[in-house]
Structure formats: C-alpha cells, structure tokens
Amino acid sequence: MVKRQKRQFNNVRALENDYVRSTETHAKYSKKQKVRIRRRLLVFGLLASVILVLLVSTTISQNKRLAEKQELKEDVVTKLDEVKEQQDMLSLQIAKLEDDEYIAKLARKEYFLSDNGEIIFTIPDEEEKDEKSDKNSN
Template structure:
C-alpha cells in the first residue's frame, strides 16, 4: 500500500461489462430520484407557502370584519336606544296636555287670566 500505482488489472470480461452497465443504471436511477425529490419538495414548499399566505390574509380579514361587526353592533344598540326615545317622544307629543305644558314652559303661553313671571336663573348676589 505504499505505492500509489494500481497493481490490479481490470479484466475486460462480459461480467464486468454487465456490472459496469448495472452501476451506471443505478447511478442514473439515483440521479432521477434526486431530481424528482427536489421537484416534489419545491412544489410542496410553494403549495405550503401559498396556503400559509392565504391563511394569514384570511385571519387578518376575519379580524377586521370582527372589529367592524362589533363597531356596527355598538352603533346598532345606540340607534335602537335613540329610536326608542324618539318613539316615546312621538307618543308624548300625541298627548295634548304634554304639548300644552311644553308650550307654556318654552314659549310662555298662558291660560286665560294667567300671568307669567320669568325669574332669572342666576343666584342672587346677596
């Protein structure tokens, strides 16, 4: 083993030719297998990346829609309260006594023979 020179001569027999062809086929099979695995891996990475991107976009969209829904729910609640107040006011305005009371307090209408005195809202200084 001290010398680098090959001392074994290769036989050029039919068996050796078949063996070499077998080794070459195995090498090509391995090369094709690696190519297929790389292609499959590339397709899998692209598919997973696309799905992950789509998933995160959907999560962001869902969060925005949820926030918008909650804001609209709050607005709906306040509008329903406002509607109830306005319905109550409409019912009160249909009452003649209530309308007369508003006219007397806001517009100083009086009954026959009644005098109205407007007092200042300020507290006296003494």
Template sequence: MEQGNKAKIRRLSSEYMEKQALLDEQRKRRRKGLLRRLTVFGFFLAIFMLFAGVTLFQQHASIQNQQQQNQQLEDELTTMQQEEQRMTQEIEWLHDPEYIAELARRDYFLTKPGETLFQLPRSGTNSD
C-alpha cells in the same frame, strides 16, 4: 520501494467487478434522478405553500374587516333602537295634554289665564 510494488499490481477484470461497476453507475444515476425529482417536488411544494399562505392571509384580513363592520353595524343598531325607544316615549308624552301644556309654557312662554310668567336666568349660563 512501495511505489514500485503498486505499479506492478495489475487489476484483474472479472465479470463480478464489471457487474458491480454497472450497479454503482446505475445507483448514481438513480440517485441523481431522485434528487432532481425531489428538487422539483420541493419547488412546487414551496410555491403551493406560498400561494396557500397568501390566500389565508387575505381571507384573515377580509374576515377581520367584516367583523369590524359587523361590530359597527351592531353598535349603530343599538343606538337606533335606543333612539326608537326615546321617540316612542316622546310620542306617548305628546298624547298627554299636561305634557303639551308644559312644552307650551317652556318653549313658547304661554300662560294660563290669570297666571304671571317670571323668567329666571338659567344656572348653566353663568360667566364665572
């Protein structure tokens, strides 16, 4: 019985209803356009973020390498400065006649007149 009543109901077409249908259709088109624009914008934003991330990662790696090289060069500089100090001290000692005489005795087994040279075994060469 209810189906028969529904079939008998007729839609009234009015200017208001047509206007509302047009507004609904416009809203749907605008919403579709908005979704398309947001999708394209999101896609470009994702590409930009990916590019920025890769660039930042490469820069971070480059900075790490440069810091590591800088640390190595600073260590090398410290070593060279110590070597320079040692050599400067060696130069000062080489201007001292007593030091030169000590080197001649030790390395070339030279002696002063009337001096006897005794060679003792070195303590680091034990075969124990």
C-alpha cells in the same frame, strides 16, 4: 520501493468480459437512477414547501380579514343599539306630542304662553347672573 508499487498499479488491467461490462452498466444505471430520485425528491420538496407557504399565508390573511370583519360587526352592532334607543325615545316623544295636555304644557314652558288667569315670571339663569355681576365689578 514506493516507485515500484506505483508501477504495479499502473500495470493492472481491467478485464474485458461480459460480466464486467454488465456490472459496470448496472452500476452506471443505478447511479443515474439515484440522481433522478434525488432530483425528483428535490422538486417534490420544493413544490411541497411552496404549497405549504401559500397555505399558511392564505390562512394568516384570512384570519386578519376575519378579525377586521369581527371588529366592523361590533361597531355596527353598537351603532344599531344606539339607533334603536334613539328610535324608542322618538317613539315616546311622538306619543307625548299626540297628547294635547303635553303640547299645552310644552308651549307654556318654551314660548312663555299662559293659560287663563296665569302670570308668567321669568327668572334669569345663573350664567346671566354671573355675567351681570362681572360687568358690575368692572
């Protein structure tokens, strides 16, 4: 019986008329359009994903650069504050050096100069005392 059924299917013939041909043509056309749409969607998806990856990578690299610049700015601001403090200190020292009394006091202290009627006594530093006591014990 199985063989008999096979024969029946082989004997069936498709109709050859305008309606069947137009339906087959329409089916082929719609199948081709579906394939085209899928290809377009695939290309569009790939293009969109590439653009998205580029945008994300650009954002990440810009954030990294921004963090580096912010760190550099903080370092420069710290150095600027130090330089301003040093400038203030030097301005104060310049103002002091313009005073004759300060210069005289500085000369007496640093170069052991004396004023009229003054006697200068030098007291050894503690390091010198320690060195002398070490030499005496040996």
